[in-house]
Amino acid sequence: MKLSLVVLSEGKAKGHAIAVALPQFLIGRDPQCQLRPASPMISKRHCAVLVKNGKAFIRDFGSTNGTFVNDEPVQGERQLQNDDTLKVGPLLFRVALEAPPPVNKPTPPPAKLAVASSDDDSVAAMLLALQDDAPAAAAAGPVDADGVPSGSTIHEMMSPLPQEEGKEGKADEKDAKPAAKDAKKDPPKNDTSKAAAAILERYTRRQRG
Numbered sequence: 001m002k003l004s005l006v007v008l009s010e011g012k013a014k015g016h017a018i019a020v021a022l023p024q025f026l027i028g029r030d031p032q033c034q035l036r037p038a039s040p041m042i043s044k045r046h047c048a049v050l051v052k053n054g055k056a057f058i059r060d061f062g063s064t065n066g067t068f069v070n071d072e073p074v075q076g077e078r079q080l081q082n083d084d085t086l087k088v089g090p091l092l093f094r095v096a097l098e099a100p101p102p103v104n105k106p107t108p109p110p111a112k113l114a115v116a117s118s119d120d121d122s123v124a125a126m127l128l129a130l131q132d133d134a135p136a137a138a139a140a141g142p143v144d145a146d147g148v149p150s151g152s153t154i155h156e157m158m159s160p161l162p163q164e165e166g167k168e169g170k171a172d173e174k175d176a177k178p179a180a181k182d183a184k185k186d187p188p189k190n191d192t193s194k195a196a197a198a199i200l201e202r203y204t205r206r207q208r209g
Contacts, residue, residue, distance in 0.1 A: 003056050005093040017096060025049040027088055041065050041089040056080040056097055065089045
């Protein structure tokens with residue numbers, strides 16, 4: 001708030017604005033007063049302009065010639081308004097009061113978009129899903145073209161299939177050909193029981209080994 005007293009009295013000071021920059025602005029002939037007119041009609045401590053809580057007041061100190069606002073005598077203290085006329089003894093002033101500009105409220109910060117939170121939740125869910133799948137994928141390991149995990153001993157643990165017996169028998173027959181030739185020197189016709197028994201015994205030994 002800006003407050004000043006514009007001189008209306010005739011003379012060299014007419015039109016001059018006296019700024020009131022203190023919360024208590026004293027008018028009188030006393031050396032401690034801020035405005036000291038040289039007129040004997042002004043008391044030593046005539047009156048004071050007060051500024052309190054953004055408002056202006058005038059207080060008379062029981063002066064001899066009195067203080068007037070809009071031609072009305074001031075008893076004690078009275079609030080001043082813009083363009084009021086203030087008379088202190090023979091001096092006449094106009095009150096110039098400027099209200100402070102309205103304070104602009106600070107602009108609130110923009111709210112965070114809900115989409116960002118949703119995206120964070122989606123990313124977190126994806127990471128959790130990857131962590132859940134990782135142990136299963138690690139346990140499975142790489143597989144070959146037949147879909148069998150590499151490094152597996154599944155073939156070593158399998159027992160021979162029935163059809164492999166014939167193949168194995170044929171291999172044994174190849175190994176036993178020299179002995180079979182000796183056995184076939186004088187074998188009875190259409191008697192293969194001994195040869196079959198020899199092949200079975202040989203196959204059984206290989207399985208045990």
